[in-house]
Amino acid sequence: xxxxxxxxxxxxxxxxxxxxxxxxxxxxxxxxxxxxxxxxxxxxxxxxxxxxxxxxxxxxxxxxxxxxxxxxxxxxxxxxxxxxxxxxxxxxxxxxxxxxxxxxxxxxxxxxxxxxxxxxxxxxxxxxxxxxxxxxxxxxxxxxxxxxxxxxxxxxxxxxxxxxxxxxxxxxxxxxxxxxxxxxxxxxxxxxxxxxxxxxxxxxxxxxxxxxxxxxxxxxxxxxxxxxxxxxxxxxxxxxxxxxxxxxxxxxxxxxxxxxxxx
Amino acid sequence: xxxxxxxxxxxxxxxxxxxxxxxxxxxxxxxxxxxxxxxxxxxxxxxxxxxxxxxxxxxxxxxxxxxxxxxxxxxxxxxxxxxxxxxxxxxxxxxxxxxxxxxxxxxxxxxxxxxxxxxxxxxxxxxxxxxxxxxxxxxxxxxxxxxxxxxxxxxxxxxxxxxxxxxxxxxxxxxxxxxxxxx
Numbered sequence: 483x484x485x486x487x488x489x490x491x492x493x494x495x496x497x498x499x500x501x502x503x504x505x506x507x508x509x510x511x512x513x514x515x516x517x518x519x520x521x522x523x524x525x526x527x528x529x530x531x532x533x534x535x536x537x538x539x540x541x542x543x544x545x546x547x548x549x550x551x552x553x554x555x556x557x558x559x560x561x562x563x564x565x566x567x568x569x570x571x572x573x574x575x576x577x578x579x580x581x582x583x584x585x586x587x588x589x590x591x592x593x594x595x596x597x598x599x600x601x602x603x604x605x606x607x608x609x610x611x612x613x614x615x616x617x618x619x620x621x622x623x624x625x626x627x628x629x630x631x632x633x634x635x636x637x638x639x640x641x642x643x644x645x646x647x648x649x650x651x652x653x654x655x656x657x658x659x660x661x662x663x664x665x666x667x668x669x670x671x672x673x674x675x676x677x678x679x680x681x682x683x684x685x686x687x688x689x690x691x692x693x694x695x696x697x698x699x700x701x702x703x704x705x706x707x708x709x710x711x712x713x714x715x716x717x718x719x720x721x722x723x724x725x726x727x728x729x730x731x732x733x734x735x736x737x738x739x740x741x742x743x744x745x
Numbered sequence: 746x747x748x749x750x751x752x753x754x755x756x757x758x759x760x761x762x763x764x765x766x767x768x769x770x771x772x773x774x775x776x777x778x779x780x781x782x783x784x785x786x787x788x789x790x791x792x793x794x795x796x797x798x799x800x801x802x803x804x805x806x807x808x809x810x811x812x813x814x815x816x817x818x819x820x821x822x823x824x825x826x827x828x829x830x831x832x833x834x835x836x837x838x839x840x841x842x843x844x845x846x847x848x849x850x851x852x853x854x855x856x857x858x859x860x861x862x863x864x865x866x867x868x869x870x871x872x873x874x875x876x877x878x879x880x881x882x883x884x885x886x887x888x889x890x891x892x893x894x895x896x897x898x899x900x901x902x903x904x905x906x907x908x909x910x911x912x913x914x915x916x917x918x919x920x921x922x923x924x925x926x927x928x
Binding site for chain 2: 561562565688689691692695696698699700702703706710712721722723724725
């Protein structure tokens with residue numbers, strides 16, 4: 483393939499990629515793509531934040547004056563300790579080997595492909611076999627073009643996704659704050675929740691569940707009694723400690739009604 | 746004291762707890778116990794592998810050890826919870842507690858009989874548990890045997906307030922005792 487034609491092709495490809503990535507004028511991005519972008523962006527942003535957090539923690543730990551070196555033994559090691567260290571060390575070593583293996587694998591593949599292609603070109607570099615090279619050249623060029631397009635699309639999508647997620651989160655936060663500020667009932671409810679000491683949302687939710695199951699107890703009993711043709715029970719059976727708070731835990735001399743007289 | 750079945754949870758305080766609440770509490774407790782058993786089995790297996798002790802050589806002993814530890818966990822979980830707090834974690838979550846028929850805290854023998862009673866209640870297709878539905882005091886066979894009953898506890902919000910009051914009371918009592926000793 484001659485050089486001017488190759489250049490022309492490259493320019494065409496670039497233009498096509500740019501066209502692919504741009505949203506058509508007057509046409510909105512489709513919903514699934516937007517959600518995908520939001521999801522991807524949120525993942526990328528949270529991943530970045532978490533990595534930064536980890537990096538900061540690592541730096542802080544390493545800058546501590548008492549940070550122990552790898553050679554230092556903190557205390558007399560038992561066999562169990564050594565087994566644990568061996569296990570942890572092996573995990574890191576395995577990770578290193580895996581990364582090294584992957585790098586070597588990629589390098590080997592590239593080298594082998596280069597060698598095979600080099601040999602192929604050397605063997606077909608004559609007027610008789612030149613026509614054989616054409617389909618191979620075309621296939622390779624298409625592959626390279628596709629890969630390049632995917633790469634560019636990925637680069638573009640990552641940037642877009644992060645921006646979309648950032649803007650959406652900011653907007654959501656603003657909306658939420660506005661909503662809270664404009665609704666005194668919500669503000670009051672939040673103040674009550676935050677202000678109530680020792681009473682969590684979980685406690686209230688659990689109380690709600692308890693109340694519902696307690697009603698279920700009566701309903702089931704009523705149903706079973708009807709099923710077995712027993713007389714329906716209108717009243718619950720009386721208990722000797724009905725209405726008594728914390729009866730079993732209280733000291734004998736404690737009387738909640740007495741207030742200060744208790745002590 | 747009798748009360749209408751449709752009244753709210755506040756008026757249920759101290760009343761006999763019903764079947765569904767107790768069943769859910771029982772399932773939660775079983776789940777926790779199973780989790781503990783799994784942890785023990787996993788821990789022992791890990792220890793054996795770490796110390797390179799062959800499983801085949803001591804297989805019977807290992808099985809026996811696991812069973813023994815699990816039985817101990819089972820006893821400690823139930824008896825300990827009943828005696829210390831009057832409720833297992835499952836019962837606490839469902840807002841019920843176990844008391845003696847006179848309303849007092851369980852004694853050791855009540856707790857042991859109740860636990861053994863669980864197995865007796867499990868016989869004949871869990872008949873002892875189904876009994877709760879028909880009994881006038883909502884007692885299962887295990888409750889009858891151990892002379893215990895399961896009652897609704899106060900709701901958690903109310904209990905937090907009660908706990909604060911009780912804590913203050915106990916603190917003042919301790920200070921008074923200290924002062925009396927030193928004085």
